[in-house]
Amino acid sequence: MSRDMMASFELYQPDSVENAVDLLSRFGEDGWAVAGGHDTLDWFKDRAKYASNVVDLTGIAELRGIRETADGVEIGALTTLTEIEQSNLIQERYGVLADAARRVASPQIRNTGTIGGNVNQDARCWYYRYGVDCYRAGGTTCYADTPEGQNREHCLWGADRCVAVSPSDTAPALVALDARMVVRSSDGEREVAAEDYFIGPDVDIERMTILEPGELLTAVRLPGDWAGATFYFEKVADRNTWDFALVNIAAAMVVEGGTISRIRMAAGAVECVPRRLTVVEQVVTGSEKNEETAALAGQAAVRGATPLNYNHFKIPLLENLVKRAIRDA
Ligand SMILES: Cc1cc2nc3c(=O)[nH]c(=O)nc-3n(C[C@H](O)[C@H](O)[C@H](O)COP(=O)(O)OP(=O)(O)OC[C@H]3O[C@@H](n4cnc5c(N)ncnc54)[C@H](O)[C@@H]3O)c2cc1C
Structure with missing residues (x-):
């Protein structure tokens, strides 16, 4: 499938956010923002997706850097x-x-890969990336959700025609930290909670985030509430490097006198969006941070999971990651 030969496009290299959003709003569906290019160039080289106007963000200095803010x-x-x-x-x-x-x-x-590109990267379903006419690509079939479909990497929750998962490792961490995503368009700026930024196929099967054509993610804001909390992140993949998560888990908690007083937890690669584990949060808040609470949390996390033919293993995997997050954080 990979042809390694991209179709030609017009390249725009704005030096300000204002110019970038002007260009993107002018091009609409036929515009494509590129940052590090690791996801973008895959699509272009495979000729599975294409835009005739590419807006290169790398010359925009105001989009770079980590800074302290008032909160x-x-x-x-x-x-x-x-x-x-x-x-x-x-x-x-x-x-x-x-x-x-x-x-x-x-x-x-x-x-070279950026946080903006990481949270906005597209689904990693083999069939979809191969360029077939699946639901997500505008067709009428999900090739992963058939009796012969290869769906080891796919979802336990949120299937709605498409069974692909959110592939980003940073996204569950941002949900656990209650991050705010800053979105700019030619109409101005809006801030969206990380938890609401990612959308499933039930909302829009052709997008993974709330971003509309012409919109740009300019920053991620981490609120002071969770600064210095007790954290846990673990990812399980087939290989230790250069591989997407089979399941990952991110947790932020405040532990006072051995008791969990506040917690946010999210899992990746089990749903089309990072899955906030609110049931686990409810089960463990106010409980002692010990083995028993960890076991209850693990059991709560997997309630209602609906596996496909080849991904049953994700259920005990998620259960154990949640258990370890509570016990070992
Ligand atoms: C071999 C390989 C292995 C990988 N393994 C992992 C992994 O283990 N875990 C993981 O999380 N990821 C993994 N990835 C994905 C990789 O981390 C992301 O593709 C990368 O972080 C994307 O960043 P980028 O800047 O290169 O994105 P780009 O390709 O430039 O952009 C990706 C998408 O985001 C959009 N975009 C970029 N910036 C913005 C912005 N500011 N506002 C709006 N839209 C924007 C682009 O339009 C594009 O659709 C892997 C990728 C490859 C190629």
Whole structure:
């Protein structure tokens, strides 16, 4: 399938967010923002997706960097995953995000791959990426959800014609930290909770986020509420590097006198969006942080899971990751 030969496109290199959103709103569906290009160039080389106008964000200085704000930290969308992983500020205050960034792909990809690109990357379903006419690509079949379909990597919840999962490792960490996503368009700026930023096929089968054509993610804001909390991140994949999660887990909790007083937890690669584990949060809040609570949390996490033919293993995997998050954080 891979032809390694991209179709030609017009390349625009704006030097401000204002110019970038002007261009993107002018091009609408026929415009494509590119940051590190790790997801984008796959699509273009395979000729499975295409836009005739590509807006390169890498010359926009205001989109880069990690800065302290009055009530937390703001990370520009063009900040690389390596910069996040190595930032003292992120390691000290929001370690779960540094840990998640460190588990993405490979060092080479993290050196140029950006947080904006990581949370906006497209689904990794084999069939969809291969360019077949599945539901997500505008067709009328889900090839992964057939008796012969290869669906080991696919979802336990939220299937609605499509069974692909959210592939981002940083997304569950952002949900656990209650991050705010800053979105700009030619109409102005809006802020959306990370939990509401990602959308499933029941909302729109052709998109993974609330971003409309012409909109740009400019920054991610981490609120002070969770700074310095007790964190946990773990990812299980077939290989230890350069591989997407089979399941990952991110947790932020405040433990006082051995009791969990506040907690947010999210899992990746089990649903088309990072799955906030509100049931687990309810079960463990006010309980002692011990083995028994951890076991109850694990059991609660997998209630209602609906496996496909080949992904039953994700249920005990998620249960154990949740257990470990409570016990070992
Ligand atoms: C071999 C390989 C292995 C990988 N393994 C992992 C992994 O283990 N875990 C993981 O999480 N990811 C993994 N990835 C995905 C990779 O981390 C992401 O593709 C990368 O982080 C995307 O960043 P980018 O800047 O290169 O994105 P780009 O390709 O530039 O952009 C990706 C998408 O996001 C959009 N976009 C980018 N920036 C913005 C913005 N500011 N506003 C709006 N839209 C934007 C683009 O339009 C595009 O649709 C892997 C990728 C590859 C190729």
